[in-house]
Amino acid sequence: LRDRLGAKEDQFFATVFFGSALLFMAMLFTAASLVGALIIIGSSSEAAALIDSQTFHFARAASYILVNIYAAKVATVFMVSTSTLVIYTNIAPRWIAILGYALALALLAGSYFVTWAIIVLPLWVLLISIAILTDNLRAQPQA
Numbered sequence: 001l002r003d004r005l006g007a008k009e010d011q012f013f014a015t016v017f018f019g020s021a022l023l024f025m026a027m028l029f030t031a032a033s034l035v036g037a038l039i040i041i042g043s044s045s046e047a048a049a050l051i052d053s054q055t056f057h058f059a060r061a062a063s064y065i066l067v068n069i070y071a072a073k074v075a076t077v078f079m080v081s082t083s084t085l086v087i088y089t090n091i092a093p094r095w096i097a098i099l100g101y102a103l104a105l106a107l108l109a110g111s112y113f114v115t116w117a118i119i120v121l122p123l124w125v126l127l128i129s130i131a132i133l134t135d136n137l138r139a140q141p142q143a
Helices: 003-007 011-042 048-050 054-088 092-109 115-139
Strands: none
Touching: 011 048, 011 054, 048 054, 054 092, 054 115, 092 115
C-alpha cells in the first residue's frame, strides 16, 4: 500500500496506519507468548497443578482479552484508516474500502461475542493484496 501511495500519502493517516499495525502485531505476539508459556509449563511434570493455579487462569484470560478485545479494536482502527486511505487516493477499488468499513464495524461490535471474528482482518488484507497484485500484473506491459 505504501508503494502505491507515494506522494499522495497523508501523514496523519500514515501514522495511524503504521501505528495500529505495530500495536496489533505487538498484542498478538504478547498473547502468543502467554499461550506458549502455558504450553511449556503444561508439558512439565506438574501439569495437573497448573490447571488449578491462578497463573493459568490469569494467562488464559489475559491472552483471550488481548486478542479478542484489544487487538480486535486496534485491527478496526487499522481497517478504517486503510479504507480511508483507499478512498482518498484510489489505490485500490472503492468497494474494498466500503467492505473494509463494514467489516471494521462488524469487528468492533462483534469481537467480544464471536471469537473467530479476529480472522476478518487477515482475510480483508488478503483481499486487498490480491486486488493490488492483479492490478499490478494487469498494468505491466507485455514484452
